[in-house]
Amino acid sequence: MAEKKSVLLKIKRQPNPNVRPYWEEFELPWHPGMNVISSLMEIAANPVTREGKTTTPITYDSNCLEEVCGSCAMLINGRARMACSALVDKLEQPIRLEPFSKFPVVRDLAVDRSVLFENLKAVKAWVPIDGSYDLGSGPRMTMEEQEAAYPLSRCISCCCCMEACPQFNEDTGFVGAATISQVRLFNTHPTGAALKRERLAALMGDGGIQECGYAQNCVEVCPKDIPLTRSIAEVGGDVMKQAIGDLFRK
Amino acid sequence: MASNPKIIVIGGGLAGLSAVIKIAEMGGHVDLFSIVPVKRSHSVCAQGGINAAKNLKGEGDSTWQHFDDTVYGGDFLANQPPVKAMCDAAPGIIDLLDRMGVPFNRTPEGLLDFRRFGGTLFNRTAFAGATTGQQLLYALDEQVRRYESEGKVRKFEHWEFLSAVLDSNRVCRGICAMDLRSMEVRTFPAEAIIIATGGNGAIFGRSTNSVVCTGSAQSALYQQGCYYANGEFIQVHPTCIPGEDKLRLMSESARGEGGRVWVPKIPGDKRDPLSIPPDERWYFLEEWYPKYGNLVPRDIATRAIHKVVYEHNLGIDGKPMVYLDLTHIDRKILDRKLEGILEIYEKFVGDDPRDTPMKIFPGMHYTMGGLWVDFTQATNVPGIYAAGECEYQYHGANRLGANSLVSCIYGGFVAGPTALNYACNLKAAPGNGYFDIERKRQEENNATLMKSDGTENPFKLWRELGDLMTKNCTVIRYNKNLQETDAELCKLLERFRHINLSDRTLWANTSVVFARQLYNMLQLGRVIAQGAAMRDESRGAHYKPDFPERDDKNWLKTTKATFAPDADEPKFEFEPVDVSLIPPRPRRYDAVK
Ligand SMILES: Cc1cc2nc3c(=O)[nH]c(=O)nc-3n(C[C@H](O)[C@H](O)[C@H](O)COP(=O)(O)OP(=O)(O)OC[C@H]3O[C@@H](n4cnc5c(N)ncnc54)[C@H](O)[C@@H]3O)c2cc1C
Ligand code: SF4
Numbered sequence: 001m002a003e004k005k006s007v008l009l010k011i012k013r014q015p016n017p018n019v020r021p022y023w024e025e026f027e028l029p030w031h032p033g034m035n036v037i038s039s040l041m042e043i044a045a046n047p048v049t050r051e052g053k054t055t056t057p058i059t060y061d062s063n064c065l066e067e068v069c070g071s072c073a074m075l076i077n078g079r080a081r082m083a084c085s086a087l088v089d090k091l092e093q094p095i096r097l098e099p100f101s102k103f104p105v106v107r108d109l110a111v112d113r114s115v116l117f118e119n120l121k122a123v124k125a126w127v128p129i130d131g132s133y134d135l136g137s138g139p140r141m142t143m144e145e146q147e148a149a150y151p152l153s154r155c156i157s158c159c160c161c162m163e164a165c166p167q168f169n170e171d172t173g174f175v176g177a178a179t180i181s182q183v184r185l186f187n188t189h190p191t192g193a194a195l196k197r198e199r200l201a202a203l204m205g206d207g208g209i210q211e212c213g214y215a216q217n218c219v220e221v222c223p224k225d226i227p228l229t230r231s232i233a234e235v236g237g238d239v240m241k242q243a244i245g246d247l248f249r250k
Numbered sequence: 251m252a253s254n255p256k257i258i259v260i261g262g263g264l265a266g267l268s269a270v271i272k273i274a275e276m277g278g279h280v281d282l283f284s285i286v287p288v289k290r291s292h293s294v295c296a297q298g299g300i301n302a303a304k305n306l307k308g309e310g311d312s313t314w315q316h317f318d319d320t321v322y323g324g325d326f327l328a329n330q331p332p333v334k335a336m337c338d339a340a341p342g343i344i345d346l347l348d349r350m351g352v353p354f355n356r357t358p359e360g361l362l363d364f365r366r367f368g369g370t371l372f373n374r375t376a377f378a379g380a381t382t383g384q385q386l387l388y389a390l391d392e393q394v395r396r397y398e399s400e401g402k403v404r405k406f407e408h409w410e411f412l413s414a415v416l417d418s419n420r421v422c423r424g425i426c427a428m429d430l431r432s433m434e435v436r437t438f439p440a441e442a443i444i445i446a447t448g449g450n451g452a453i454f455g456r457s458t459n460s461v462v463c464t465g466s467a468q469s470a471l472y473q474q475g476c477y478y479a480n481g482e483f484i485q486v487h488p489t490c491i492p493g494e495d496k497l498r499l500m501s502e503s504a505r506g507e508g509g510r511v512w513v514p515k516i517p518g519d520k521r522d523p524l525s526i527p528p529d530e531r532w533y534f535l536e537e538w539y540p541k542y543g544n545l546v547p548r549d550i551a552t553r554a555i556h557k558v559v560y561e562h563n564l565g566i567d568g569k570p571m572v573y574l575d576l577t578h579i580d581r582k583i584l585d586r587k588l589e590g591i592l593e594i595y596e597k598f599v600g601d602d603p604r605d606t607p608m609k610i611f612p613g614m615h616y617t618m619g620g621l622w623v624d625f626t627q628a629t630n631v632p633g634i635y636a637a638g639e640c641e642y643q644y645h646g647a648n649r650l651g652a653n654s655l656v657s658c659i660y661g662g663f664v665a666g667p668t669a670l671n672y673a674c675n676l677k678a679a680p681g682n683g684y685f686d687i688e689r690k691r692q693e694e695n696n697a698t699l700m701k702s703d704g705t706e707n708p709f710k711l712w713r714e715l716g717d718l719m720t721k722n723c724t725v726i727r728y729n730k731n732l733q734e735t736d737a738e739l740c741k742l743l744e745r746f747r748h749i750n751l752s753d754r755t756l757w758a759n760t761s762v763v764f765a766r767q768l769y770n771m772l773q774l775g776r777v778i779a780q781g782a783a784m785r786d787e788s789r790g791a792h793y794k795p796d797f798p799e800r801d802d803k804n805w806l807k808t809t810k811a812t813f814a815p816d817a818d819e820p821k822f823e824f825e826p827v828d829v830s831l832i833p834p835r836p837r838r839y840d841a842v843k
């Protein structure tokens with residue numbers, strides 16, 4: 001693809017949450033190895049639109065630039081994905097960049113995704129240790145247990161799964177796949193299981209796991225290939241069991 | 251005396267979160283500030299693992315061995331007592347992380363597995379898949395979230411620390427910070443503050459570090475009176491994948507499996523690498539080091555590549571890169587042994603390294619130097635503590651692989667309790683007018699930047715800074731070039747005054763934030779360049795061809811830079827190194843790998 005001489009980007013701009021968004025187009029000289037973030041950096045060094053109008057650098061989130069911090073999620077040609085690993089040569093042009101549609105826009109491509117961190121609080125996504133002093137080694141774990149936990153623990157909190165989910169919206173208040181999968185992770189940890197009941201209880205009722213329609217969009221967009229539908233099925237089963245048990249206990 | 255002291259922790263990487271956990275556990279209250287949500291801190295990038303001499307492999311490893319390897323690897327520049335304390339604490343830290351739920355790799359018996367890393371003969375590195383840093387950070391982040399939900403920790407994410415608030419006795423009374431969305435500048439009182447803001451890769455333009463690793467906070471504090479120690483010690487990793495935006499690490503194991511490093515003999519050769527005949531390729535490592543070939547030690551490989559590119563003016567397509575070639579190796583072997591790292595190359599470069607040679611170059615990787623601290627993690631300014639990559643204490647002249655994560659956690663565990671203890675005994679401040687003064691000073695800085703209508707774009711100035719520092723202040727250092735670098739930095743500082751922000755809005759304005767960081771990077775760049783110019787010896791990562799030997803007689807010393815506000819430049823003093831436990835011995839670069 002060496003004949004490509006320039007790169008065309010169409011970027012949705014929104015200076016602040018209170019004004020209407022608009023589009024701007026940029027044309028950049030092509031280099032080998034460009035990705036969406038390096039293109040945005042280039043625009044910052046020379047913030048001029050395709051029509052030659054001077055504009056402001058694009059506001060966006062990024063940090064690691066190697067798809068492990070979860071910062072740079074956005075809609076690229078309509079798909080929820082990480083900008084740092086989105087190679088320009090593999091994208092159809094013009095490359096359309098938009099902020100996530102289901103999270104409040106901060107500015108341009110940066111959105112507020114703190115809802116996921118709040119959800120993690122609500123389901124107590126941690127191992128309740130006694131203290132940070134030296135209490136000897138942790139529980140023994142088989143290689144198989146480690147191999148099951150590790151993939152779940154690689155979730156980068158990017159929220160792609162929530163953006164892509166048809167059920168994740170204001171009406172349902174659905175927590176989304178990432179949180180459910182974290183519940184599975186902590187419920188299967190020998191010490192983490194101490195809070196299993198509370199976690200499952202937090203997923204009952206409105207906005208809980210029942211909102212999921214098993215559309216599987218989440219699993220398709222997850223940049224870390226986390227087995228989300230499997231997590232939803234397992235945790236869903238546990239929630240059901242607990243709900244029935246609670247019913248009989250009443 | 252403060253009965254319910256408030257500690258401010260700045261930075262939510264491994265070091266910051268470790269400090270927060272200790273303080274919250276001891277009943278203190280913490281305000282935690284971070285540019286990025288703490289779960290997105292740079293610590294997530296660490297892949298390899300974390301060292302602790304647990305001796306679970308029947309090798310007779312001990313914490314003393316770990317201590318000796320660390321001191322030796324650091325070429326005897328680290329003060330020894332804190333290094334020993336860290337190595338002694340490391341096994342307990344691994345146990346704690348294990349209890350917190352870190353999915354460390356296991357042995358068949360269900361115990362923690364350990365692998366071998368550079369600079370040691372022992373299997374001492376615990377690891378969680380290929381993302382150990384991510385897994386450790388998440389475990390600490392989860393514990394902090396727990397304390398947050400109990401009301402013991404308040405998070406200020408998307409806030410940037412600008413400066414410390416110092417009273418008339420130069421005692422720290424809090425911080426001045428900026429909300430990166432509303433751009434509001436505000437002061438926050440605290441009895442003590444802990445700086446845990448990571449490394450300063452961005453001073454070198456592109457590095458293996460994350461975007462927010464600018465060293466800006468450390469520089470601001472240096473300009474306020476904190477000592478900055480051993481700034482000239484910068485670790486460069488030989489094989490990184492050059493990118494438009496960052497340098498991504500390519501593991502040494504590619505060479506371990508037979509990868510060959512070469513460069514086209516014709517400068518600017520534009521041919522497809524596979525069509526270049528063998529006699530027009532220069533396998534310079536194999537030629538220069540026939541015995542070790544491509545597997546020479548890290549620093550030698552780094553220096554050789556640098557020399558080929560900058561002194562022989564070779565590279566790939568006129569760019570500073572060389573080939574790391576695996577194409578001669580059977581695909582099945584590559585898939586079996588190297589799949590994980592080859593995927594990184596495929597994902598970010600878009601080429602398959604099984605079919606085409608990888609393009610690599612050494613990259614700035616780690617900041618050994620940093621804020622000067624004493625053995626309790628206290629800086630020289632009362633009330634300011636530091637932990638993690640932003641301070642200088644544990645790695646001397648060169649850091650060993652997998653030692654940083656443990657030093658971050660250990661440093662945080664020391665800093666938290668000592669800061670809290672200090673805070674409990676702090677006397678009342680003489681008035682509080684200095685909060686307003688500091689806020690106004692920072693607001694004026696912003697206003698000046700906003701008003702400035704010169705012609706210099708901060709992002710372009712930054713690229714020039716990065717090219718300059720990478721060329722002269724990384725692998726091979728000459729006094730003439732270092733002096734020129736300092737002169738160039740002065741010119742860049744002058745040009746900074748004619749900056750033009752293309753964005754003057756007052757909401758989530760990344761230009762003004764970046765411009766502020768750039769100014770601090772320029773100031774810290776001078777500390778690095780001048781410190782390197784002064785140190786006329788070669789030690790660890792600091793290498794001067796004109797002074798190729800380590801010189802313990804004159805230079806077994808910590809470099810301490812202080813900012814002289816009137817002269818607007820660093821002043822230097824030198825402190826003897828505490829070598830009370832292991833007498834210095836020569837560190838052989840040519841012997842065992
Ligand atoms: C690619 C790579 C691989 C590595 N692999 C290993 C390994 O295998 N083993 C090992 O031991 N080490 C490794 N390292 C080194 C190690 O990852 C780092 O040294 C370590 O993670 C640093 O942690 P930290 O807590 O000091 O800072 P960081 O994790 O960098 O966190 C800094 C924090 O400070 C905040 N911050 C910065 N400036 C400000 C400011 N002005 N205001 C407010 N907040 C601010 C940031 O938001 C962030 O939360 C690796 C490094 C890299 C680059
Ligand atoms: S399966 Fe469908 S409805 Fe359920 S979380 Fe995933 S995308 Fe949403």
Ligand code: SF4
Nearest residue numbers: 155156158159161222
């Ligand atoms: S589950 Fe996957 S898509 Fe969802 S937040 Fe985690 S990493 Fe992102």
Ligand code: FES
Nearest residue numbers: 063065069070084
């Ligand atoms: S910048 Fe970290 S995931 Fe893209």
